Amino acid sequence: MDIRGRYTLAEILSQTPAWQEACEVVGRARDAIESFAQLDADRQFFFTGCGSTYYLALAGAAHLRSIAHRRAQGIPASELWLDREAYWRQEDVLIAISRSGATSETLRAVDAYRFATGGSPITIGCYAGSYLAQRGQVNLVIPQGAEESIAQTRSFASMFVAAVGLNTLLAKRNDLFAALAAMPHVGGRLLESARTLGKIWGRRLEFDRTYFLGSGTRYGLACEASLKMKEMSLSHSEPFHFLEFRHGPKSMITETSLVVGLVSERNLPHEMSVLNEVASLGARTIVLGERVEKIGEGAAISFESELPEQVRDVLYLPFLQILAFERAIAKGLDPDHPRHLDAVVELEK
Ligand code: F1P
Numbered sequence: 001m002d003i004r005g006r007y008t009l010a011e012i013l014s015q016t017p018a019w020q021e022a023c024e025v026v027g028r029a030r031d032a033i034e035s036f037a038q039l040d041a042d043r044q045f046f047f048t049g050c051g052s053t054y055y056l057a058l059a060g061a062a063h064l065r066s067i068a069h070r071r072a073q074g075i076p077a078s079e080l081w082l083d084r085e086a087y088w089r090q091e092d093v094l095i096a097i098s099r100s101g102a103t104s105e106t107l108r109a110v111d112a113y114r115f116a117t118g119g120s121p122i123t124i125g126c127y128a129g130s131y132l133a134q135r136g137q138v139n140l141v142i143p144q145g146a147e148e149s150i151a152q153t154r155s156f157a158s159m160f161v162a163a164v165g166l167n168t169l170l171a172k173r174n175d176l177f178a179a180l181a182a183m184p185h186v187g188g189r190l191l192e193s194a195r196t197l198g199k200i201w202g203r204r205l206e207f208d209r210t211y212f213l214g215s216g217t218r219y220g221l222a223c224e225a226s227l228k229m230k231e232m233s234l235s236h237s238e239p240f241h242f243l244e245f246r247h248g249p250k251s252m253i254t255e256t257s258l259v260v261g262l263v264s265e266r267n268l269p270h271e272m273s274v275l276n277e278v279a280s281l282g283a284r285t286i287v288l289g290e291r292v293e294k295i296g297e298g299a300a301i302s303f304e305s306e307l308p309e310q311v312r313d314v315l316y317l318p319f320l321q322i323l324a325f326e327r328a329i330a331k332g333l334d335p336d337h338p339r340h341l342d343a344v345v346e347l348e349k
Contacts, residue, residue, distance in 0.1 A: 005335035018158035026165035059220025060163035068171030080109035094121035101130025194319035202326025214262035228324035
């Protein structure tokens with residue numbers, strides 16, 4: 001029996017109960033989270049992490065900006081630590097994200113923040129006993145997101161749900177927080193079609209480069225999808241903001257390029273126009289979104305969730321994860337064991 005990728009596949013396919021747990025964890029911390037929403041309207045929210053969780057930080061910050069109009073940015077933990085004088089003001093809030101809760105740079109960024117502001121961060125992770133989960137004023141821990149695999153899939157998606165839930169409460173959008181609760185159900189339904197299509201397209205090894213396009217919150221998710229392609233399948237991939245793709249990167253399009261568009265409802269015409277353009281240059285396209293149509297010989301996945309756009313971004317993830325997983329399998333690689341990688345990067349003291 002072929003056991004390559006058995007942990008990763010099981011984790012991808014079992015992610016929606018972890019999304020559910022993420023909603024519950026945020027719900028239980030509601031009062032503590034809302035206390036961060038009250039204060040100084042001018043305060044900045046810094047989201048941070050490393051690797052996958054840095055991309056989650058980018059997505060989380062963009063999401064908070066879009067739903068709460070608060071000042072928010074995603075910064076790699078290493079930058080917050082190495083250049084620590086450049087950041088904090090007393091009133092700022094740090095949201096530190098780490099699956100393991102043990103990555104050195106993230107812990108050092110947290111310590112630098114605590115030293116500079118005297119405050120404690122909000123943390124998001126998957127291990128209650130971790131160092132990080134002891135350091136926050138609010139610790140959102142999702143044990144069902146924890147993984148055997150090195151590459152993050154279930155953990156990323158469930159921590160992303162927690163970040164979205166956190167943001168809805170910081171934005172005082174109870175309507176959106178309530179809508180998030182429906183996501184595990186929709187995600188469960190979507191996993192089937194994501195798996196079928198991910199297998200077909202992930203196994204098409206004629207593609208020698210993949211570009212993931214996403215704007216706003218979806219840019220961080222496009223970065224994560226691109227990282228999955230690298231970690232699991234050792235393939236060339238890059239993420240771009242949608243309209244940035246015309247400003248140079250489109251020169252790279254060939255008949256062996258795959259372009260995956262994480263399209264929004266809000267900017268659909270602008271985003272589809274980029275995808276149509278790359279298709280006319282010879283690329284194959286896969287369109288992901290609430291209600292979308294394929295272009296030429298490409299493919300499309302429609303979520304048909306009927307849920308608010310501000311809470312449904314997690315629905316892009318299962319297909320993107322399966323695409324990378326299947327490509328790794330088709331290349332004879334083991335997605336459970338990415339080359340040169342460890343689950344946690346720990347720096348020397
Ligand atoms: C972060 C991370 C992972 C990555 C890798 C090393 O871990 O960068 O995203 O896949 O193998 O660690 P964490 O801080 O979220 O535990």
